[in-house]
Amino acid sequence: MTSSPHLPDAPAPPPQPNLAFRALRGRRSPGEFAAAVRRSAREIGERVSCDARYIGRVEAGEIRCPNYAYERVFLHMFPGRTLADLGFAPRSVVRGRGARLTVADRHLPPHDPQHHEESDVRRRAFMTGMTGSTATVAVAALTPFGVVPPQTRQAPLDRHPARAGIGAVEEAIRRIRLLDDRHGGDGLYGRAAAPLRTAFELLDSGTASRDVTDRLQAGAGELAISVGWLAHDSGRFDDARSHYAEALATARVAGDDALEAHAFCNTAFLARDAGRPREAVRAAQAAARVGARLGSPRLLSLLALREAGGWAGLGDQRACERALARAQALFARGGTDADPEWMSFYGAAELAGLEAQCWSALGAWDRAALHARRAVALQDPHFTRNMALYTAELADDLARAGQIDEAAAAGGRALALLRDVRSSRVEGMLATTARVLLPHRRASGVAAFLTSQSKPRH
Template identity: 70%
Template structure:
């Protein structure tokens, strides 16, 4: 059925003109969409019943006060969940997709978020196993045993949707409450990869890419929650999957995350090497933004080594690549990489080099540019800003920003951000008698006690 509501919103603009307006709006909120006239045509024809999350954020930004229903779209749960079933024939495959997509959502703020997305409560791990024909585990790997089966669209789409859901929940709530819940869909994805008997190369490639991206998403949850050894293992798993599949985009992503982890764990030279390896892989992907991010990872490594010249050169290359704009080949996972992230990563470089005032300027820009939807990143940039201000000799302002971070941490669970804020409090201790600093230190101490820190 044609989407006449969306067509009316386009007005007198051509599909190409409207697509350009969508891309402009995306840039304004730091989102990445490769919208063109063909995409607009598919929406208006009713082929796209519900946009992905990136497009949803852009459309709601363009038309404030309207809902997806007002834009002519169907509710997400009727497209992707149980409500989408129309025949008994599709029931089993839809059930499998539903289970894998939701297997990690079982408690706390995660369940609240899942319900708000129309996904409901998740089944038990055993229920997920039964749905995929899992009869137990196989050896020390704890990999579910899945009967050999012909791979279908439902299984592949379930893996891809699980990746998107994990990223969405991490954007809003941070990693700490998600990591353990994400392990089951990851194990199931690799079990499917092992058990698949499909002869369709395109389907197998999608499953390899989906499983690899899922490993990276779970690895990031481990990384952000301070489980660095687990993160390294998941990143290595994704890299191996990329190389087996001959997937340069997945390989570049794996090296990007590995470089980030190396920098965070005090191995800056490894960070440089991993970032450079990622850039070599990314040469096969027509995405300047992907190369920009990898070059920023390299800059972070040089900063960690105290090499100001190397860092500045890498930052210059990264900015030039970023200014080339978005491209059709930009990976979906890079939706977070807008101007705010560019500024945030540069702030981290100057911070590592001890140029606190300069770091604070970039961190402040990052917080100003960040789309509030990315709650975790907003908390991260503010934590960076608070620390830079404290070290730059602005304790009162640092404490005020720190209060903002504590507000955000009521919604976000991220050990990484908590660790950053704790380091800031140590810098501010000499100013604990200040009427501006004291309330922040007291509140932070109280919050740490309530979390069991």
């Protein structure tokens, strides 16, 4: 393997212990401190999978700067302090050119990414190819605009290829979700197929221990759902349906209730968007039957919202209201450690946004606008795609409610957010709003929105 022409082959400097962070832990054990981090996360509607190992990595200096979720939690735990006060390096330094070269050109092997942080710009670990009894594991940096060609590293001969690739599969899932939160699905879907294909190749690569197979099946299924969501968000409904079905089949083979509930949840959402509301109700109810065994009220709350969306599509307001009331009651019970990691997006803003969509489907425009406005107000701006989605929903609800000037203003804000987001779903909503506002095109605000909406953005 040739070394990079941009960086000498000298080893990277060892990490420096984070003494400031260690001092904040005080007499608590790493496990006790990790529990406090999780509690603080729930207080602000965040979801982090913090454990003693993560705390140890921070204190050892292995995590030079936390990801955005952990950053919000730490600053909530220690108000008035900055990341520097907590012993972390600036994100601009960790994610800069030097960090990229260190990771990409030193051909680092994949590692257990349970708490891998953003030490380089939107890193994604992928796998390519199978050779004999070993896996060729690729580590690639994927940005929203392209893929850096992977550098490969042969897995040790005494390791099964499935074990060697688990970390890369799980990291791919996290990175897809991270990029989707910021940029939407359109620009990511085509580049997400390779890791999904390889994940299933690893499952077929031969016998492995049960724990390895179970973990890889779960990872492959979750990756299929993530790729399916990118297809869904970019308007490729048939592709999304296929990926969700693949995830569901994997869940059934593995006997994985959590994966099955997730697959049915996304299937219900897709069915609603594809104009199959009765299928949406059935899929949501199937997800709830499986999800009831998982002990997560927040999961059941989201599934109730999926069911409500189906009832709204069928025009059954009474059934929709019952499902919404159930969703709100379950949400009010708060988060628990049983909440799936993929549900980190589901907070008060998403609850309000999905309720707005239900009232919109029922034609209750003023009521829909009320909830959409709440969703915009509650949404963390860090989740750019969701902010664009809720703002577009608000614009459409206001337009249909006859609040023309305010609708045009909201539409303009949504268009501004689309500079960083590529989502056919959001763009389609704004195109519909433009048609509603077209009869009012002589109004100055409406004219400006229509002109901006007609311009290409990407």
